Amino acid sequence: MSRLRSLSLALVAGASAITLAACGGDGEGADSDITVLHRGNGAEPLSLDPHKASGTWENNIIGDMFIGLFTENAAGEPIPGMAESYSVSEDGLTWTFTLREAQWSDGEPVDAYDFEFALRRILTPDTLANYASLLYPIRNARGVNSGDLAPEELGVTAVDASTLQIELEFPAPYLPGLLTHYTTFPVPQHVVEVHGDAWVQPQNIETNGPYKLVQWRANDFVHVERNELFFDNQNVCVDEVFYYPTVDNPAAERRVRNGELDLNTDFAGQNMGFLQEQIPDYVRVNPYLGIVYFSFNTTVEPFDDPVVRNALGMAIDREFIAEDILRAGQIPAHSFVPPGVTGYPSTARISWFDTPVEERREMARQMLEEAGYGPDNPLEVEYSFRSTGDNPRVAPVVQQDWELIADWVDVEIGQVETQIHYSNLRSGDYQLGDGGWIGDYNDAYNFLFLAETGSIPMNYSRWSNEEYDDLVAQANLTLDAEARGELLAQAEQMMLDEMPYIPIVYYVNKALVNPSVTGWEDNIVHIHRTRFLCFAEETQEASLGAAASAG
Numbered sequence: 001m002s003r004l005r006s007l008s009l010a011l012v013a014g015a016s017a018i019t020l021a022a023c024g025g026d027g028e029g030a031d032s033d034i035t036v037l038h039r040g041n042g043a044e045p046l047s048l049d050p051h052k053a054s055g056t057w058e059n060n061i062i063g064d065m066f067i068g069l070f071t072e073n074a075a076g077e078p079i080p081g082m083a084e085s086y087s088v089s090e091d092g093l094t095w096t097f098t099l100r101e102a103q104w105s106d107g108e109p110v111d112a113y114d115f116e117f118a119l120r121r122i123l124t125p126d127t128l129a130n131y132a133s134l135l136y137p138i139r140n141a142r143g144v145n146s147g148d149l150a151p152e153e154l155g156v157t158a159v160d161a162s163t164l165q166i167e168l169e170f171p172a173p174y175l176p177g178l179l180t181h182y183t184t185f186p187v188p189q190h191v192v193e194v195h196g197d198a199w200v201q202p203q204n205i206e207t208n209g210p211y212k213l214v215q216w217r218a219n220d221f222v223h224v225e226r227n228e229l230f231f232d233n234q235n236v237c238v239d240e241v242f243y244y245p246t247v248d249n250p251a252a253e254r255r256v257r258n259g260e261l262d263l264n265t266d267f268a269g270q271n272m273g274f275l276q277e278q279i280p281d282y283v284r285v286n287p288y289l290g291i292v293y294f295s296f297n298t299t300v301e302p303f304d305d306p307v308v309r310n311a312l313g314m315a316i317d318r319e320f321i322a323e324d325i326l327r328a329g330q331i332p333a334h335s336f337v338p339p340g341v342t343g344y345p346s347t348a349r350i351s352w353f354d355t356p357v358e359e360r361r362e363m364a365r366q367m368l369e370e371a372g373y374g375p376d377n378p379l380e381v382e383y384s385f386r387s388t389g390d391n392p393r394v395a396p397v398v399q400q401d402w403e404l405i406a407d408w409v410d411v412e413i414g415q416v417e418t419q420i421h422y423s424n425l426r427s428g429d430y431q432l433g434d435g436g437w438i439g440d441y442n443d444a445y446n447f448l449f450l451a452e453t454g455s456i457p458m459n460y461s462r463w464s465n466e467e468y469d470d471l472v473a474q475a476n477l478t479l480d481a482e483a484r485g486e487l488l489a490q491a492e493q494m495m496l497d498e499m500p501y502i503p504i505v506y507y508v509n510k511a512l513v514n515p516s517v518t519g520w521e522d523n524i525v526h527i528h529r530t531r532f533l534c535f536a537e538e539t540q541e542a543s544l545g546a547a548a549s550a551g
Helices: 005-013 016-022 056-065 112-123 141-146 189-200 249-257 269-278 306-314 318-326 357-370 391-403 418-427 445-451 466-476 481-498 537-550
Strands: 036-040 070-072 078-080 083-088 094-099 156-160 163-167 211-217 221-226 240-244 283-296 379-386 409-416 432-438 501-513
Touching (some): 036 249, 056 211, 112 141, 112 163, 269 283, 306 481, 306 501, 391 432
Parallel strands (some): 379 432
Antiparallel strands (some): 211 221, 283 432
């Protein structure tokens, strides 16, 4: 296969800075016989440590560098990764994994002790892992994370170098999906113990996946190159990857059209028609296991009152947001768990969802008046939103929606850089804020755990309801799949009635992918690992020919 992708990009787009970076900086002595992929990746990573990350844009990079017990295939489905085989006890509480032979990028073996070390590390309170609560199905994980139990009490045991045992608090049939998540990835104990948190810096890091970090230039790019010791290296096509933060969707779209980016993992919905005209073979839209929602900080007035929360939820015109603002097939959300989740009845529903929005706003006004608000006591709202994607376009729409309730509703909106915004949500330093949740695995609990009291800080709302917690806990102990789903649906209905979160729309995933990129499969989780991607030889040659003619 011809391997001149970087040269092709330079000729087509004149993107000399990008190409020089791809070829080694100054271009001297560069090896043109390499395949380089340029990925637009949304936001700037906050961390590339699997125990410190919390965003899908970080997952795109981390999942190219590390492999867990399970991994994803090209269709985004869980398949064995580091696990060569596994068995499950009859009660569903004990999973035993036999690991494949594999090496870290420095040649040291990847063994069960690395997994044991990693899972203890992420749950140790001093690690300050934002995503640790995702692992609470593991026995004693909550107690370890709270500091009440020693890390050694965690239900994860390296039986020997090639055998790992995981004990659960309750049966979790979705565990293979959970084990594809970066929170469960191994980390190299022999490196972390020497370098501490600096282990993930390019000069220190060792990985067990197809790629290894070479350079991270903040707000510019992250550069990885092939890890020759990856156990499936012979089936990896792309030699180097550059991930670029692409907060500005229109600018990223231009870079794709100009040939500077091979793909971008999003585009502005309002531009879809134009893009379908200009580059129809690039546009990819697919259902997504995720939801856009707004969080109330229920610990502060007036959002400690479910009446106020419901009133504001009622006033939002979701149909207008989906059809006139986002315009990429998003569906107005009537629940918190998206439709189509495996084994879930999806019976929970916002009670007032089907009432016309004009009537809902009148209902909202009456409810707020009964709660004591009016001209002499105006309702003041501070709404913060992410700086990425379509969020800045949605914000003034919901501001107007809320102010249409009555002239004594005053809404102040503020744009915040995405990572800082999510940090504010986790710390409770906000009143009302937007957000999005993408399922880490295909199960309703991955959405409903966000409202459990014990899930703070991932429970951004800080809503706490003992009956809700009990229902979810009971569901998690129920082996019968149908009965479990019904209990979870009861819990979801309770949450929707209390409205700590306002469901807005169900996501679709959007991407622009150069048709020369092969191996991309649209999927519900929008995960596309680089190890499955390559370039079509004939497309590269055509691109080079067109560039030569243009020159």
